[in-house]
Amino acid sequence: MQYNFSNFKNDLKKVEEFLSKEYTQLNTGRASPLVLDGINVEVYGAFQPIKNVASVNIEDAKTLRVAPWDKTQIKSIEKAIMAANIGLSVATDESGIRVIFPQLTQETRQNLVKVLKERLENSRITVRKERERVWDEVQSLEKEGKLTEDERFRAKDDLQKVIDETNNNLEAIFEKKEKEVLG
Numbered sequence: 001m002q003y004n005f006s007n008f009k010n011d012l013k014k015v016e017e018f019l020s021k022e023y024t025q026l027n028t029g030r031a032s033p034l035v036l037d038g039i040n041v042e043v044y045g046a047f048q049p050i051k052n053v054a055s056v057n058i059e060d061a062k063t064l065r066v067a068p069w070d071k072t073q074i075k076s077i078e079k080a081i082m083a084a085n086i087g088l089s090v091a092t093d094e095s096g097i098r099v100i101f102p103q104l105t106q107e108t109r110q111n112l113v114k115v116l117k118e119r120l121e122n123s124r125i126t127v128r129k130e131r132e133r134v135w136d137e138v139q140s141l142e143k144e145g146k147l148t149e150d151e152r153f154r155a156k157d158d159l160q161k162v163i164d165e166t167n168n169n170l171e172a173i174f175e176k177k178e179k180e181v182l183g
Contacts, residue, residue, distance in 0.1 A: 003147065003155040005162055008134050012127060012166045019123045019170060023177045026112065029104040030180075031064050033057075035088070036099070041080040043073055050077060059098065067096040104181075112181050120174045124167065131163050 024034040033056040040047040050056060054068040054077060066081075068074055071094075078090050078097055087108075089100040104112070138155045141147045147155070 002151060003134075003138050003141065003158070005134070005158060008130065008159075009162060011130050012162065015123050015126050015130075016166065016169050016173065019119060019173055022119050023116065023173065026115065026177075028112070028177075028181050029062075029101055031058050031060070031062055031099075031101050033064060035086065035101075036064070036066070036081070039080050039084045039086075041073070041077050043070075043076060050080070053077065054096070062101045062103075064099040064101075065096060066099060071095075109181055109183075113178055116174055116177055116181065120170060123170050127163065127166055127170070131159065134159060 024032070025038050026035070033051075036050045036056055039050050041050055041053055043053050050066065053070070053073055054066050057065045057067070059065045066077060068077055074092055074097060078092050081088065081090050081097070081099060087102065089102060091098040091100065135156070138147065138152055138159070142149065142152045
């Protein structure tokens with residue numbers, strides 16, 4: 001019997017997707033509606049994502065236009081964006097909100113790269129925890145007699161190949177975002 005790595009691979013794929021999503025929500029100086037995805041607005045007593053209460057469009061390279069479907073919600077959307085403290089300026093008019101992305105300074109870019117590295121390391125820690133969980137499972141299967149010693153060694157090699165591939169993917173995601181941040 002060989003160890004089945006399909007669930008493990010799915011878990012690692014989720015880690016990669018999570019890192020990508022985390023990176024899209026960071027302000028890199030270019031207008032992107034994805035930056036607002038993590039912000040919830042209190043509407044009629046319940047919290048809703050901005051995309052559920054307004055349309056979000058790119059007005060130009062540095063500006064988003066948030067047009068609420070209910071104009072009475074402009075103030076609560078503005079308040080939610082300001083409370084998120086993601087370094088964006090907000091200008092309100094009668095038809096909606098302009099979200100302005102400030103030009104990044106070199107210092108801001110360096111700080112942003114530190115945040116990127118921190119999130120990369122958190123993802124690597126998650127991968128290591130998953131690896132330990134699977135390795136413990138493989139060893140217990142061998143102790144129970146469901147795997148032979150050769151199968152355990154083969155599983156260890158396969159496990160390491162999957163880990164290496166995942167770490168390379170995480171590094172590629174980081175490098176792509178780092179290049180985007182540093183310009």
